[in-house]
Amino acid sequence: MKTLFTILFLSLTAFTFAQTKITGTVTDNKGEPIPFANVILVDTYDGTSSDAEGRFTFTTTETGSQVLAVKFVGFNDFLQPLVLDGKPVTVDAKLQEQVNELSAVTITAGSFMASDESRRTIFRAVDIASTAGATADIAGALNTLPGTQKVGETGRLFVRGGDSNEARTFIDGMVVLDAYSPSAPNTPSRGRFLPFMFKGTSFSTGGYSSEYGQALSSALVLDSRDKAEATRTDIGILSVGGDIAHTQAWNRGSVAGKIQYTNIRPYFGLINQEIDWDVPPVSLEGVGAFRHDIGKQGMVKVYGNFTHTDYSLYNHTIDDYNVKYHYDLSNDYRYINGFYKDVLSDTWSIRGGVSYTYQRNETNVADINDIVETDKGIHVKTVFEGSLSDKIEVKTGLEVINHDYAQAFDEVSDPDFTLAFNEVITASFVEADLYASNRFVTRVGARAEYNTLMDQASIDPRLSLAYKTGEHGQVSFAYGKFRQTANNQYAKINNDLDPEKAEHFILNYQRVEDNRTFRIETYYKRYSDLVKYTDGDPLELNNDGTGYAKGIELFWRDNRSVRNLDYWVSYSFLDTERDYLDFPSAHTPAFASAHNFSLVTKYFVEKLKSQAGFTYSYTSGRPYNNPNEDKFNNGKTPYYSDLSFNVAYLPKPYLIFYFSCTNLLGRDNVFGYEYSRQLNDAGQYNSRAIRQPAPRFVFLGIFITLSKNKSINQLPTL
């Protein structure tokens, strides 16, 4: 009896006093010591941290088979089985660097990412709303970034010598057709989607992912906001109308709706306009958004936009101002987007969606010719993303786009004359990111498409590389082949046209250090199969057009040097020529300008509770064709420049007064010239300058937000 107790007691004490000393070092795969790594004897309290030289020592009373783990953020866990029997043990832990999102190199060639959540972006979603001169228009703000050429009379995005149709918009990965609101001839249009709806923007000026097709020059990918956090009502009283929005949030979801009424009539009554309006634009817009969580990490988003716009005006002829034609436009637009994402396993996720665009545009010229244009698009897409290992990430997907376009003329002479086309594009894409280390990544991808319109299958390769040159700098390169069906106005005439093609080569260096960013990028773009008129006949189209664009771009952003001041400077140089449409040979097109410069400043005045900003933009002269001269596109407009100002004043957390004004200096910018089709008595064609509709655009708004916690306001949406 006593013996048993003694044995028990003795063995217990034996356990207590058998100590093993474990020593070692922690290094990375280059042999550099890792200080303060966590050294753990698994499932016990025993362990320690490595010291400043990566060394560690500790003792344990555990015995038998154990596992020693060494952990440090950014490295894979190191595990080693040990047998502890009182004899000292030495472990040299060599930790393998983890390829992870936070420290790995990213591909930046051609790409401007904006996100409020990710910290490594150099442009934020909120920047779009708060850029002076952009008037809260996405294209307006992106026009202050390198790679864009300002074309003031359109308000659209023109990227690197491409025309505005070559830049496509995607919302949550889904195609958007007709992304701009209608505007009077030669007046800037606005994007249909307001910046506040998006939490992130990826603006690519070339070399983009194989996920995005049918875009020759640029992909603008907008990520809509997730579930709203709080229930709120927003009221906006604007100098050009008003809006009211309500958001209802609950634990797992939110629903939001907004109605906006825009009537520019009173404003035009006050400020003289170049345009002879009969009925200035009036539009009614409804927006709805629904978000709901699914399971642990899944989410469904539905977004819809319905707009109706009307206006009419008088077009005066170039030869005689007293001769005028009535021009009447009525536009209906619907866009619905459903998006779904979920997690399939630890390493794989799925996302997908459906989008539907419908536009009906009815124009009536001189009360005789009625033209009804309908554009419909359905897009269905599924994408799988995952990792094959911690160094290989894969994205692959399948999509179908059905695009239906028709233009019906109801003319007195020829009733029911219609030009139309229908295409179904089936595409699949695959892309792999191969990480050699955190410093070097290669992205290879390809996009296969089959288009029913010209009954053609194709494969377009993409390749990008990025290498981190140091802690803050990196170099990247991108190559890609892109194709896009000829623009509606040509495809409707000739359904057999080949897609237009472009090849991009981009080299980029970027350095980001503590709120200062420097970026330089150079590129070469080669166009082929552009639409061209056969013997100058616009009804006989072929694919013999060619072209190129090359240039160099600089970007600098700094929000550190001066307290409360954030500014960026961008400069783009462009050299481009193309031989397409009616061009007799290769020439620089009218939308291309050689030099574009922007300076955007934002300053927060703490004492006045205000944020004020100035934007200065400069665009060098653009070519135009003067039929009175022998040489084609030989004219050159004066340079364009604009200085805009905006200020937001917050007297109360939930109340904002907002004021903005474009072209403070009142410069009379000329965008080009229009010519009469008839010779005048002197044997010349009369001309008329294309000017701004008014020297300035002044906007005043009061924004009120009602919510349970009174600190929420609309500042991020302005």
Next chain:
Amino acid sequence: MKTLSLYSLITLMMIAFAEKGLAADKYVEAMQKNIQTVYTSDSIPVLQQAVNAFERIGAAEKTKWEPYYYASFGYVMMSDNEKDAAKKDGYLDQAMTALNKAKEIVPNESEVVAMEGFIYMMQLAVDPASRGQRYSGLALQSFGKAVTLNPENPRALGLLAQMQFGMAQFFGSPTTEACATNAKAKEKFDAFKSENPLAPQWGKGMVEKMIEKCN
């Protein structure tokens, strides 16, 4: 034989009890030593070592939320002592990762939810201009939830008061509401009692400092 087995059973039970008591003491003791460190140290390496210790304890004690709670607190303190914005964010990310482990064990612990709000508040402070709107909403939501879960939690109220005070200052509005919340937090601090020897104790200084500002 019968006596033998009864005797050995009692012995074994005694040993088992002793072991259990010993284990519980060992846990509290190991924790307390490191809790003192995260409360008092302003050295990143020292804080990292304490955080490492919490993570070791947390890995061994799979049902206890306190190790991850304090690991998270330690990371927040590391972020507070760091100047570089990217590194601050890195520490706050790790704070959130650690806190999520605590949350898995006790999803409705008021202290854990209040800490979540604290992390959001610190993330906001790294870049108020662009994160203000979103993170102030997230922080307020967490503090509100923490107060609902336990109206006696002085830290939830104290942090809420900090947030309200900061926003009132930013917008130049009166700090009445913030000061009222803070006064309530002070009351709860004075009355705070917990049976848990490892219950969080921090935050009283922050509340007392604000009382001075409020007077």
